[in-house]
Amino acid sequence: MKPTIPLWTSLALLSSFGFAQMAAAHPDIAEFAETAFAEQPETVDCTLEDGTASTCYKITVNYLPDGLEIGPFCPATLSDKGGIWDWTGEKAKLYRVDDAFLMMLDEQGYRFFDEDGTVHVVDNATERPTVDHACINVSVDEEVEITMLLPVTPVVAENPTPLGVVSKIGVALDGVPIFSDAPSVQQTGHMPALDTCGGHIDPGGWYHWHATSTDIETVFAEQGVIADCAVEQDSAALFGYAFDGFALFGSTEADGTPATDLDACNGHVGLTAEGETYHYHATAEFPNLPACLVGVQAKDNFSTTATAGVGATRAGVGGRNEPPRPGAGTPGQIPAGFDTAAEVLGVSTDTLMEALGDPQAGRPDLAAAAEKLGISEEALKAALPAPPQGN
Structure with missing residues (x-):
């Protein structure tokens, strides 16, 4: 589903909102599944990335919601069917990870199997x-x-935040975090296969x-993929909330008609259960998620x-491996001085690193990064x- 109105028009509509309308757009904790939380959510003081003092819902979830069926991810042999993968090379589209797909990749120089089909x-x-x-088929922790x-009350950013590879988007109503494309x-030479609902295990085990x-x-219908997702399907349903506080819906309106004027x-x-509020819709293409966020996280x-993966806080000694991530530098580390730079700029280190790409892979495009950051x-x-001597 392609956008039909300029982003600035949408932002102008948002800026014309009164306080009551913005307050109505807040995340509704009551909409989450009973099994979503590891502990009861609470309202806490927080600071937005633009420096605004605010209040936020603090949500803690487990590695996996109770009762959620996940997998399959990687097929064991060419005779098995795995999950799905969005191939971006020649013959680009979404595929089921099966023998036909892996043989096609082999023809393009990407061999994922042995002579015996393993x-x-x-x-x-x-x-x-x-x-x-x-x-890649990671085990859980x-x-x-x-x-x-x-944010309890969403705040519109001066400039939208683009979403690149593995950018944080939000949280689903079942408590599962949502990220942009894998x-x-x-980029990596390897394939962290997704299951038939579009999810997988992070290196951290969740x-x-x-x-x-x-x-x-x-x-699946749009791309001709034969697969079933164990999650109940509803193209008009509320899926979750983005990290800017705005709601994420499926690709249609409540009456089943395609969402328009996006x-x-x-x-x-548009009209939601909360009234006329800003909200995101899924697309009919993969990944069927927003390309950017209009609010401040x-x-x-x-x-x-x-001990590994996005957001890891425990020391990784004796813990899990973590593969290099595009734009993330050394696994589990932020290059020296970049955390301070993020604080000076009033953004998170994740946001800064996503804008710069990988500073250790060469000089970043500062003009492009500044535009992404809105500075x-x-x-x-x-x-x-300052760059190290000799660079």
């Missing part, structure tokens, strides 16, 4: 791939908890979505008790640490 499957929690191309912050095979799972079968973030001001809005290039240069 698929290269690696658990990144315990081992590193020893082959050029492996299907049942002890992990994830804590997230959602790293491509071309499950997360890379799709609007409650409307993923709309994508901006570049795939959102609009809370600082430090995502942390886990894991001047001069301000970005002044905040960043």
